[in-house]
Amino acid sequence: MSTTGSAWSVAMPQAIAEELRAHLSRADEQEDVCLATYALSTGATRRSALIRRVYLPGPGERHVHGNAAFTSGYVFRVAEEAATRGEGLVLLHSHPRGRTWQDMSSTDRETESGYAGISVAATKLPMIGMTLAAGTGIWSARSWRSRDEVTHCESVRVVGTKFRMGFNPDLRPVLQETPAQRRTVSAWGSAVQADIARMRVLVVGVGSVGLDVAQRLVASGVQTVGIMDFDGVEVHNLDRMIGAKRMDAILGRSKVKVARRLLAAQATAASPRIQAHETSICEPSGLALALDYDVVISCVDRPWARAVLNQLAYSDLIPVIDGGINIEPDELGGLNRATARAHTLTPGRPCMVCIRQLKPSMIALDRDGLLDDPKYIASSGIDLERAGQNVATMSAMVSAMLLAQFVSLVAMHGTAGVPTARCFHFGHHILEPLEDVTQPGCRWEANIGEGNRRLPVATGHPQALAMIASRRATRGSLRRLQVKLGHMIRAYRS
Numbered sequence: 001m002s003t004t005g006s007a008w009s010v011a012m013p014q015a016i017a018e019e020l021r022a023h024l025s026r027a028d029e030q031e032d033v034c035l036a037t038y039a040l041s042t043g044a045t046r047r048s049a050l051i052r053r054v055y056l057p058g059p060g061e062r063h064v065h066g067n068a069a070f071t072s073g074y075v076f077r078v079a080e081e082a083a084t085r086g087e088g089l090v091l092l093h094s095h096p097r098g099r100t101w102q103d104m105s106s107t108d109r110e111t112e113s114g115y116a117g118i119s120v121a122a123t124k125l126p127m128i129g130m131t132l133a134a135g136t137g138i139w140s141a142r143s144w145r146s147r148d149e150v151t152h153c154e155s156v157r158v159v160g161t162k163f164r165m166g167f168n169p170d171l172r173p174v175l176q177e178t179p180a181q182r183r184t185v186s187a188w189g190s191a192v193q194a195d196i197a198r199m200r201v202l203v204v205g206v207g208s209v210g211l212d213v214a215q216r217l218v219a220s221g222v223q224t225v226g227i228m229d230f231d232g233v234e235v236h237n238l239d240r241m242i243g244a245k246r247m248d249a250i251l252g253r254s255k256v257k258v259a260r261r262l263l264a265a266q267a268t269a270a271s272p273r274i275q276a277h278e279t280s281i282c283e284p285s286g287l288a289l290a291l292d293y294d295v296v297i298s299c300v301d302r303p304w305a306r307a308v309l310n311q312l313a314y315s316d317l318i319p320v321i322d323g324g325i326n327i328e329p330d331e332l333g334g335l336n337r338a339t340a341r342a343h344t345l346t347p348g349r350p351c352m353v354c355i356r357q358l359k360p361s362m363i364a365l366d367r368d369g370l371l372d373d374p375k376y377i378a379s380s381g382i383d384l385e386r387a388g389q390n391v392a393t394m395s396a397m398v399s400a401m402l403l404a405q406f407v408s409l410v411a412m413h414g415t416a417g418v419p420t421a422r423c424f425h426f427g428h429h430i431l432e433p434l435e436d437v438t439q440p441g442c443r444w445e446a447n448i449g450e451g452n453r454r455l456p457v458a459t460g461h462p463q464a465l466a467m468i469a470s471r472r473a474t475r476g477s478l479r480r481l482q483v484k485l486g487h488m489i490r491a492y493r494s
Contacts, residue, residue: 007171008153010038010128010141011317012051013347013448014160017137019054024094025134031068031094033057035078037087038128041316041451043291046154049128049143050317050449051090055081067107068093075115079122086453088125091115098133101140101166116144130156138166157294159317161348161417163409165195165294172198180268181221188411193221196410197269202226202293204281204309206259208240208395209323210299213402214259215243218267218274225263226293228277228286229255230464232471240392252471254278280464281308282367287458291316295410297402298322302371303362308458310352313345314444315454319418320345321405322352325390325398338394341434342401343421344409351444355421355436369463397424 012020016036024032034056038049061074070091082089091112095102104112112129119127127144141153154171158164175197177185185193201222203214206229217225233241233248233255241255243262256276263274279286282304290296290312298309298320306322313320323342330336345351352358362371370376390398401422409418421434438445447454 006151007046008141008143008151009046009048010051010130010139010153010156011041011048011159011449012156013317014158014162015347016051016054017139017158017160020092021132021134021137023054023056024092024132026064026094026096029096030064030066031096032064033062033068033070033091033093035070035074036090036092037078037082037085038090039087039449039451039453040125041291042288044285044288046292047143048291048316048451049088049090049126049141050451052087052449053085069111070115075118076122079119082119082125083123088123088128089115089119090128090130091119092130092132094132094134096134098131098138099135100133100138101168102131102133103140104129104131104142112142112144113147113150116150117147120144120146126151128153133166137164140166140168155294157317159319159346161346162413163295163319163346163418164413165199167195167198174198175221175223176270178221178268178270184220184268192411192413197221197223199295199410200224200226200293201406202228202290202296203299204228204290204296204305205299205301206241206255207231207237207299208242208390208392209325209398209402210297211241211243211255211259211262212396212399213297213299214263215266216399216403217406218263218269218272221268223269223271224273224275226275226277226289227256227259227263228279228281228289229259230278230280230461230468231255232467233258240390240395242392252474254468254471278468280461281305282458282461283464284458284460286461287312291318293318295406296320297406299402302366303358304366304457304461306352306358307360307363310345310358311444311454311457314347314351314448315450317347317449319409321402321409322357323398323402323405324357325394327390327394338426339423340394340397340401340426341421341423342398342405343434344405344418346409346418347445347448349418349420350436350438351442353444354439354442355434363457367459372463394426397426 036051037053038051041048055078063069079089116127129142131140139156143151154168156166174194203210206227232252235249244258248258256278260274260276309320321344325340327338328336423432
């Protein structure tokens with residue numbers, strides 16, 4: 001039997017995981033089975049099966065006798081339903097005493113292989129086979145292209161107010177702890193550290209806040225950290241991008257290039273993977289890159305980029321931790337007030353529109369470049385100048401709040417889960433919990449796990465591409481000038 005295809009993962013909302021576990025974990029400790037359907041989410045290098053609907057067996061549709069078995073009628077019924085919806089088929093069963101990622105028994109392999117051909121023919125999508133280790137709730141998964149072609153998934157994530165991942169030990173092995181991580185491990189133990197270190201975390205926007213967040217992630221031992229930004233370093237960034245040099249601004253180096261240099265110096269993993277993406281999340285290719293990660297931290301302040309990330313959290317089941325700061329100078333030029341906030345976007349928590357952190361009316365204006373057009377701003381009455389810019393002494397509060405949400409999400413499995421939004425008021429020194437709820441008719445939370453069928457929001461960012469092209473052309477000119485000067489100096493010396 002061959003193993004083929006690109007990387008695969010599976011994700012499901014926490015509510016679906018709980019429904020499946022309630023059915024598959026039997027009091028009599030026998031195996032059980034059920035079926036589900038999934039939507040496909042296609043990243044740059046990874047495809048994810050997003051479980052959307054559970055179809056529990058009806059009377060006589062499965063047999064439980066130690067090893068549980070599906071009936072053909074049950075499989076045909078759900079396969080037809082999946083095909084009607086444009087979704088793929090998922091076969092699920094339990095191992096009552098399992099505690100870790102589960103390999104297939106010979107019976108499991110024979111069953112899944114036997115139904116794979118039927119499923120693929122009906123749905124035109126690979127069939128997913130899954131096993132629940134009932135002792136711990138850890139899932140394992142496979143993708144079947146045919147009855148003879150199977151690709152083992154690299155991970156399964158359960159996404160909600162509590163976040164849990166199961167890792168294929170062959171594709172994402174436990175990383176060796178290093179001496180530099182000793183105190184980090186002491187905070188939450190080796191088991192949690194093994195999970196956090198294997199998660200792939202993307203930071204979008206590497207200005208003052210994003211750069212700080214990314215450095216602390218690699219310092220904590222996260223092996224794979226992605227950084228995404230299309231902008232370059234300028235002189236006015238140097239009071240906030242701690243670690244950037246004047247020469248970075250003079251040469252107009254990209255923020256991600258500078259960030260990668262700084263992260264490489266801070267990383268404690270034995271073999272860190274720092275992936276620099278010089279692009280915009282509003283580009284389809286930028287969105288595809290984001291879909292390869294397990295958690296995304298949003299450190300952007302533009303409406304369009306935040307809209308893309310807001311959607312991604314629900315449509316593709318990748319938790320997004322977002323936040324920012326608002327600084328208001330007074331009329332005399334002093335500091336009037338400032339507030340910092342952070343929130344996690346995930347099924348079970350309201351989206352950015354519902355918590356009034358994203359105005360839909362501003363998304364199209366930003367996408368069309370009107371928020372950068374002084375004539376339009378002057379005629380529209382939009383006040384973009386009232387708020388002061390972020391500063392280094394305050395940005396640390398935002399990064400701390402984002403990282404607190406991250407730790408609550410990925411490390412504190414036994415608690416109530418990720419907190420609601422938090423807002424810190426600098427003037428009164430108050431950390432306020434915000435209790436916003438999902439608003440009626442929310443489009444994003446009503447379409448959890450839609451994957452590739454998501455509404456097109458990342459439609460292309462020509463202004464970002466132009467900035468990148470201009471910066472690269474300038475770098476090329478500087479390199480040519482450097483070579484020419486070198487030739488002139490050598491000729492003069494000779």
